[in-house]
């Protein structure tokens with residue numbers, strides 16, 4: 001790996017002149033996109049960032065002050081240390097593919113493009129958040145997440161350029177042309193077109209939406225297409241910081257909400273200038289229900305195809321399962337028939353989106369239990385709850401019907417009557433936005449969020465994580 005390379009990498013880019021030239025042609029367009037759509041107003045500041053310069057535990061997390069446009073976005077694959085095989089589906093036992101098998105080209109490109117599209121989308125969604133960060137620590141976290149999502153885009157664009165020829169290069173261009181929330185050229189998946197213009201939403205996004213990323217990437221890291229498996233394995237090491245940011249961010253707001261409630265004669269955190277717990281619950285309801293859509297339809301022939309061909313496995317397919325054919329099993333699913341839920345049997349392969357969603361939901365439930373423990377420790381009484389996966393869906397099997405947060409079927413009228421109790425209202429959003437005032441002095445923090453338990457890379461919370469270069 002050479003850092004003097006125009007594009008840092010461990011894929012021996014230097015030996016493939018054609019690929020290198022294609023990527024060097026894409027690079028200035030990426031920077032142009034970054035300057036236009038990346039963090040607004042902080043491109044000249046020095047940010048204390050970690051940069052991946054290699055994949056081994058020593059080299060991959062180097063911390064230093066960097067101006068974001070100078071960040072060394074590189075291409076890193078987890079090294080291969082043994083012969084790899086396709087580990088599941090109909091092609092199980094074959095040697096893993098180093099090139100794209102002709103007949104899988106279309107669906108593989110589609111998976112990679114869908115994955116790739118989410119990365120720049122999230123940067124676009126978070127573009128204005130720097131202006132209202134609750135502390136320098138949080139401002140740094142935002143930018144760390146942003147530059148790494150940029151690197152994830154690089155990871156996928158490398159695959160498109162190296163393995164998909166001309167259509168790959170065209171897809172790579174389109175990835176810089178779509179825009180989150182744009183009516184004419186929106187991002188592919190709906191969650192990535194939602195506005196994320198205050199920090200409660202940012203933390204919900206990194207908690208719930210990045211967590212979809214974790215499970216999708218984990219499923220792709222089992223892939224029989226070896227370059228995809230190795231690219232996503234390394235992306236996952238970066239992803240854990242994003243999830244940490246979201247989970248602890250919500251935890252810190254929850255803690256502060258409980259503390260402020262206790263301080264107030266009416267137990268009203270809003271009266272004390274904080275976010276109250278019922279409001280946090282609404283944000284959880286909104287972002288969780290938006291993120292569960294990202295797993296695709298409950299019964300999906302696409303999912304069955306991805307698995308059958310060996311392109312996308314289950315979560316921890318190799319480590320966790322014994323039967324890698326998934327042909328003989330069935331999955332019991334809650335299906336809505338005549339207004340009632342009934343358990344029906346679905347062939348396992350067609351239920352694989354739901355199987356992955358199960359892993360995700362259990363992980364989210366674990367985090368909610370932790371937040372409830374945090375509330376309990378303050379002495380305040382309140383319980384947050386994860387809504388049912390059926391609540392507030394606009395895609396998949398439950399989309400046409402209405403459910404309460406516990407997952408019971410209700411009428412559309414009942415849903416509408418309770419909407420403002422369950423989901424953020426315009427007034428709630430305005431209130432949360434009104435709390436968003438920037439705090440830029442080292443060691444200081446906004447009133448509505450508790451400080452983190454520790455700083456970054458052994459530095460204290462008071463560390464100057466961002467140095468502003470303004471005149």
Ligand code: BYC
Pocket residue numbers: 111112114115118119122149188189190191209210211212213214216217293294295296297298299300301302303312353395
């Ligand atoms: N929005 O069989 P179905 C991340 C489409 S996040 C709009 O139900 P399938 C990150 C679908 O394309 C991880 N459209 O779905 C997080 C299909 O279209 P066609 C991103 C949707 O294909 C934070 C139709 O509906 N990675 O990394 O089994 C920050 C029915 O298809 C949606 C991936 O998603 C939706 N939500 O599953 C930064 C991995 N859902 O065929 C980054 C790659 C479905 O009718 N993607 N549709 O035209 C996939 O594996 C699959 O495409 C999905 C969908 C799991 C997303």
Ligand code: FE
Pocket residue numbers: 119148149152213
């Ligand atoms: Fe990512």
Ligand code: FE
Pocket residue numbers: 149210213239242
């Ligand atoms: Fe992420």
